[in-house]
Amino acid sequence: MKNYTWVLQLLCLLLFCNAKAQTAKTSRIVYQDAAKYFLNPPPAARPGVLWMWMGSNLSKAGIRKDLEALKQEGFNRTTMFSLADVTTPWAGSIANSPTPGLISWTEPWWKMVRYAAQESKRLGMDFGMYNGPGYESSGGPWITPELSMQEVCWSKTPATGNSRISVKLSRPTVKLRGHTPWPIHNPITGVAEIPDVASRQTYYKDIAVLAMPEKGTVLTSQVIDLTKNMQPDGSLNWDAPAGNWIIYRFGHTTSGTLIQPAQWKATGLECDKMSQQAVDFHLNHVLGEIKKHLGDLIGTGFTHLHFDSYEAGTPTWTPQMPREFLKRRGYSVTPYLATFAGRVVCDDKSDTLKFIRDFDATVKDLYRDIYFNTISKKVKAAHLTFLCEPYGGPWRQNEIMPMVGKVMTEFWTHGGKYSPYELDETVAALRGAGQNIVEAEAFTGDPRDSKWDETPAWIKPMGDAAFCAGVNRLILHRFVQQPWDDKYQPGATMGQWGTHFDRTQTWWKPGKAMVDYWQRCQALLQWGKIAKTDKDDLLFAGTQAGSALKYIHRTDGKADVYFVANTAHQPITVTCNFKIAGMQPELWDPVIKTMRDLPRFESNLNRTTITIDFDDAQSFFIVFRKKAGTSLTVNENFPSKSIVQSINGPWSVGFDAKWGGPARPVVFTALEDWTKRTEAGIKYFSGTAVYTKNFNINESDVNGKAITYYLDLGEVKHLARVKINNNDLGVVWTAPWGISIPAGILKAQNNQLIIEVTNVWANRLIGDEQEPADCEWTPGEWGGAFLKQFPDWFLKGSPRPSKGRYCFTTWNYFTKNSPLISSGLIGPVSLKKNK
Structure with missing residues (x-):
């Protein structure tokens, strides 16, 4: 075996080198992860x-x-x-x-x-x-009053002391209308209202019966617990000390808080979120139904259960509150129940304000x-x-x-x-x-x-x-x-x-x-981790930026990525000072999926300064992932473009007749807003219209030249898909309102330009309002109106009675006089290239 020691040593060395190489390779992959994420976003x-x-x-x-x-x-x-x-x-x-x-x-x-x-x-x-x-x-609907959110209620009975009092305490009552935060369209009454909840009169549980002096601040030592004195029918016998007293009968009932905004037949009570019994019951029902109907799809076709932002209000009671309050706060809730009735209660260690804070803390504990x-x-x-x-x-x-x-x-x-x-x-x-x-x-x-x-x-x-x-x-x-x-x-x-x-x-x-x-x-923005930055991590020089520029910084320890956004609808030029030095800044444009070095920047011991041009609501990623070179350059970060030629003259514009547009393409002698046209089918058109024209390039012998041109669309209302010579160049949907034309696409003669322009629904809906109504509407609470009922022609699939109407929806925002929305390719359209 000794004769093969050198072989084992060599193998170990090779394995070590391979592992080192793999580590370096992995390191490089991690280092480039930002680019990988940008170019191929994960699910x-x-x-x-x-x-x-x-x-x-x-x-x-x-x-x-x-x-x-x-x-x-x-x-x-x-x-x-x-x-x-x-x-x-x-x-x-x-x-x-x-x-x-x-x-x-x-x-x-x-x-x-x-x-x-x-x-x-x-x-x-x-x-x-x-x-x-x-x-x-x-x-x-499965939540019973017992398992619903609860509220404290009380009745009060005056009593004069120094005698034996025999009285029947009235059961506390509350209004039928519950504590639902928003109205509901009540089909019984036909109006939007907070409905009556019958169980607020039929469901009730006692908490305690307390006697205390009739007026003024009450010491806990003056509160007399008479709970055991009261019979089930409310009868009470008590040898009252001298003085004027108030006897409070405290209980709880459902708060009447309803879920929202559900169908009337699916509406029910909110569960008591401080009751283990109620929460268990609700979740067992929900998850039981999910398992029953979707059990074999859990984890594949069905993945999550959602709880939205909370608007159900804060309850004032739960059946286990006395036990939970005592366990968590160290004193009894009972003497302080009178605070719910507006009384001030205190002793040498606590007072009403402390109790309120402690009660609030207990509610928060129980929700948790x-x-x-x-x-x-x-x-x-x-x-x-x-x-x-x-x-x-x-x-x-x-x-x-x-x-x-x-x-x-x-x-x-x-x-x-x-x-x-x-x-x-x-x-x-x-x-x-x-x-x-x-x-x-x-x-x-x-x-x-x-x-x-x-x-x-x-x-x-x-x-x-x-x-x-x-x-x-x-x-x-x-x-x-x-x-x-x-x-x-x-x-x-x-x-x-x-x-x-x-x-x-x-x-x-x-x-x-x-x-x-x-x-x-x-x-x-999911890559790496949020950078632990201080307030001067990125500074914007000059007042032009104002509050419009916002940013966030992420890093993986090797590369730094800043997302910098102009959130104003106006162009701005800003000098940005990044707290990074010695690194080459890159600009990654997430709208058009490009990555390029920024040639002009200044770097000192701890700062990199770059002047950046932002168009209307434009945003960029500024990325630092490689060492900066030493060569100087005079190239601009945002080179200006010169007009090669304007694309003027007539356009053929085709509209969709299905949505009221002209049956045949219309010639626009010049680009203009659709709403300025006299034809109703164009003035009120909503959807996509196709602009077509052919043009030549004035520059001599463009064929074969490696020139990247830029098509500036001018003003667009509201999106435009651009096609040139059967090449789909993509959609222009935000500023800058133009698109690059890759080299080799344009010809000297007879270039076919197609621009598919899409606007919004508003104009067609307003156009429909010029016609007789064939639906009934109910006014909304804050303007607009909703469909009162589905019309017979809709149910039967018949042609609608109002022949000039094209849209159908369940909510109407408009009248015949509502202002139209500027639409179409407004232009001017021009061909440009970098100077």
């Missing part, structure tokens, strides 16, 4: 949607089409909510339903859920749902230890992921966050501006818990912001602002299940709520360019 970088199933308006064909459209567009997760027919903003109903038997959480509805799970499995998509009907909060802890354990045991928007409720966010499998935060589109809701606090808590993925319910809107007039360019800076705040996965609010034939568009809505991300949206297909942008951004 985790794909966005998701909140999938709204509106009342009984469901179909298997629609479910399949929805999921296939989402998959093709680049989404990979749906979270389903079963809501009322419309949200008005409250729960509303549409009469004369074509499918009235589809009631949430009943057997016919579960067949639809199973089909969605099967289709999700086929498509390789995540599918989950909310933990009950509606989106607020945890409950349903019972509600969240039970959800976490039971959902995990069911092999599902616990999704939650863990804010807005009576708990300490940092305590419950580690129990949540995937955390979502939230931002709105108020006034066209990024409007976060408890987002910063949630992101901070997530980072504190060491979690990397921050999901967000994204672009939630109301009728002031979302009236079938939203565009990707309008949406973009709000999403960018959320990225800079720490969000790295968008879950869109909302995507509505479209159950009907495709001729009924825009189709079903979530009533007045949400940005219209639907497969029936005019720009759904070209909007994939925006989804691709999100994927690239989210891939890099």
Whole structure:
């Protein structure tokens, strides 16, 4: 064996060298991971949607089409909510339903859920749902008054002392109307109101009977517990000391808080989230139904259970409160019950304010230890992921966050501006818990912001602002299940709520360019980890930037990636000072998927200074991953372009006659806004129009030259797909409104240019309002109107009576006088190249 020692040594050396080489190779792969993520985003970088199933308006064909459209567009997760027919903003109903038997959480509805799970499995998509009907909060028709959220109630009886008192204490009563935070369209009364809850008069449990001086501050030593003196019928005998007394009979009943906004027949009480019995019952029912109907699909076709942001209010009681309060706070709750009746109670160690703080702390403890802890354990045991928007409720966010499998935060589109809701606090808590993925319910809107007039360019800076705040996965609010034939568009809505991300949206297909942008951004914003930065990690010089520029910094220890976004709808040029030196800055453009070095920059001992030109709502990744060279350059970071020629003259423009457009292409002698045309079929057109023209290039002998040209589209309303000589160059959906033309595509003569321009639904809907009505509408609470009932012509599939109408939807934002939205290719269109 000794003769082979050298062989073993050689083998060991070779293995060592190979291992070292593999380590170096792995290191290089890690070093390049940012580029890999950017160029080929992983599945985790794909966005998701909140999938709204509106009342009984469901179909298997629609479910399949929805999921296939989402998959093709680049989404990979749906979270389903079963809501009322419309949200008005409250729960509303549409009469004369074509499918009235589809009631949430009943057997016919579960067949639809199973089909969605099967289709999700086929498509390789995540599918989950909310933990009950509606989106607020945890409950349903299966929750009895005993298991519902509770409130303290009381009656009071005056008594004069120094005598034996025999009295029958009246049972406390409360108003029939419960504590539901928002009205519901009540089909019984026909109005939107907070409904009466009969069990608030039929269900009641005693807590204690207390006597105390009639007026003034009460010492705990003056509180006399008479609970054992009272008979079941309320009769009380008591030898009262001298003085004037008040006898309080304290009890509890259901708070009458209803889930929202569910179908009327699916509406029920919220469960008591501080009661182990109630939470167990609710989750056992929910998970039992899921297992019964979807058991073989759990983990493949069905993956998660969701709990939305909390709006159910803070309860004032739970049956085990006396025991829990004593265990957690060290003193009895009983003498302080009078604080609920507005009395001031104190002793030498505590007072009313301390009790209120301690009671609030106990509520928070119970939400943590019972509600969240039970959800976490039971959902995990069911092999599902616990999704939650863990804010807005009576708990300490940092305590419950580690129990949540995937955390979502939230931002709105108020006034066209990024409007976060408890987002910063949630992101901070997530980072504190060491979690990397921050999901967000994204672009939630109301009728002031979302009236079938939203565009990707309008949406973009709000999403960018959320990225800079720490969000790295968008879950869109909302995507509505479209159950009907495709001729009924825009189709079903979530009533007045949400940005219209639907497969029936005019720009759904070209909007994939925006989804691709999100994927690239989210891939890099999930890569590495958030950098532990100080406030001067990146400085913006000059006042022009203002508050418009936002950024976030990630690193893997070897490379640094900054996402820098102009969130204003105006171009700005800003000098950026990065707290990095000796590294070559690169600019990665996530809109057009390009990566290039920035040649002009200054680097000193601890700073790199770069001047960056941002167009309207433009964003870039500035990446430092390789050592900077020593050679100087005079090249510009953003070279200006010169016009080679303007593309003027007539255009042939074809509109879709199915949506009211002219039957034949129309010649535009010059580019102009569709709404300025006299033809009603163009003025009110919504959808995609195809612009076509041929042009020559004035430059001599362009054929074969390695020149990259740039097609500047000027003003576009609202997206444009560009094709030249049968080459699809992609979709232009945001500034800068142009697209590069790769070398070799253009010819000297007879270049065919096709530009497919898509606008929004608003104009066609306004055009329809010029025609006689053939649907009935009910006014919404905050403007607009919802469909009162499905018309007979719709149910029969007959031609509609109003021949000039083309659209069908469940919510109407417009009148005949509503202003039209500028639409079309406005231009000017020109061919450019770098100077």
